[in-house]
Amino acid sequence: MHTSGEVGETLLEVDHVTLRFGGVVALNDVNFEIRRGEILGLIGPNGAGKTTCFNAMTGVYTPTEGKIRFKGKEIAGTKPHKINHLGIARTFQNIRLFPEMSALENVMVGCDARHKSSVVGVLFRTYRVRPAEDELPESGIRRSLAKVFGVSRHTLEERAGRRRSMELLRFVGIADRAHELARNLPYGYQRRLEIARALATEPELICLDEPAAGFNPAEKEDLMGLIRRIRDLGHTVLVIEHDMKLVLGVTDRIVVLEFGSKIAEGTPDEVARNPKVIAAYLGEPDDAA
Numbered sequence: 001m002h003t004s005g006e007v008g009e010t011l012l013e014v015d016h017v018t019l020r021f022g023g024v025v026a027l028n029d030v031n032f033e034i035r036r037g038e039i040l041g042l043i044g045p046n047g048a049g050k051t052t053c054f055n056a057m058t059g060v061y062t063p064t065e066g067k068i069r070f071k072g073k074e075i076a077g078t079k080p081h082k083i084n085h086l087g088i089a090r091t092f093q094n095i096r097l098f099p100e101m102s103a104l105e106n107v108m109v110g111c112d113a114r115h116k117s118s119v120v121g122v123l124f125r126t127y128r129v130r131p132a133e134d135e136l137p138e139s140g141i142r143r144s145l146a147k148v149f150g151v152s153r154h155t156l157e158e159r160a161g162r163r164r165s166m167e168l169l170r171f172v173g174i175a176d177r178a179h180e181l182a183r184n185l186p187y188g189y190q191r192r193l194e195i196a197r198a199l200a201t202e203p204e205l206i207c208l209d210e211p212a213a214g215f216n217p218a219e220k221e222d223l224m225g226l227i228r229r230i231r232d233l234g235h236t237v238l239v240i241e242h243d244m245k246l247v248l249g250v251t252d253r254i255v256v257l258e259f260g261s262k263i264a265e266g267t268p269d270e271v272a273r274n275p276k277v278i279a280a281y282l283g284e285p286d287d288a289a
């Protein structure tokens with residue numbers, strides 16, 4: 001992973017962010033922080049501004065006013081791939097995988113984003129290094145050749161990426177279908193594959209946009225375990241979720257938006273008892289706790 005700091009320190013700050021689309025105020029002077037090592041929930045009724053907030057944090061939108069800082073550095077307006085390089089990864093409400101690639105290859109794309117070899121080196125495969133014992137091919141002529149002539153750094157990185165991608169598929173619980181095309185995977189597998197792919201970029205902060213959408217209660221229970229394990233690995237987690245049971249069960253703190261404004265913030269207990277939050281969710285029977 002990237003450089004790590006102290007658990008509990010401010011990792012990301014949304015500092016008085018306002019974001020307007022023409023006449024629509026999607027975010028209105030929103031202020032909160034994400035602390036390193038926590039699982040933070042971002043909730044609110046439909047249209048509250050949750051996805052817009054994610055999009056502002058991940059470089060899709062630039063705030064009209066206000067600042068977003070990651071590890072103290074201003075990131076508002078930075079391109080999404082650069083933000084990913086800085087250490088923020090996300091999944092999408094509508095799954096976005098490479099449907100014609102296998103599950104393993106989808107994760108390897110994420111690992112690729114971290115590769116160090118230069119484009120020229122990859123093209124000519126000239127830069128050769130002496131591989132460590134456990135980086136050699138298992139047996140046969142390829143092993144002997146690699147021992148004598150070395151292996152290109154690109155090949156080593158590719159092998160390491162493949163190994164790491166397999167580990168990540170195991171971690172999210174879908175390694176049994178690693179070689180199937182993403183489009184043929186069951187829905188729950190696709191959702192978890194998105195998480196594995198985001199983790200492959202080794203983010204300090206991972207943002208999950210409605211990861212439980214379409215899940216049954218047993219799958220939601222599994223997902224809660226996975227979210228906790230992601231945090232235990234050392235990642236900080238931001239989760240947008242409509243399912244109140246899941247949000248209250250898995251997060252350390254919750255920020256509540258309504259009509260683009262923050263109406264509450266606190267521990268799950270505090271938020272669940274907050275009259276403004278209860279009122280915001282009345283009339284939304286599907287989302288109510």
Ligand SMILES: Nc1ncnc2c1ncn2[C@@H]1O[C@H](COP(=O)(O)OP(=O)(O)OP(=O)(O)O)[C@@H](O)[C@H]1O
Binds near residue numbers: 044051
């Ligand atoms: N690209 C856009 N152009 C114009 N208006 C937008 C755009 N994106 C979002 N909005 C508006 O901004 C407001 C906040 O939307 P947003 O999608 O962030 O809410 P949300 O809390 O994520 O809702 P949901 O739970 O339904 O996904 C809504 O009024 C929405 O119509």
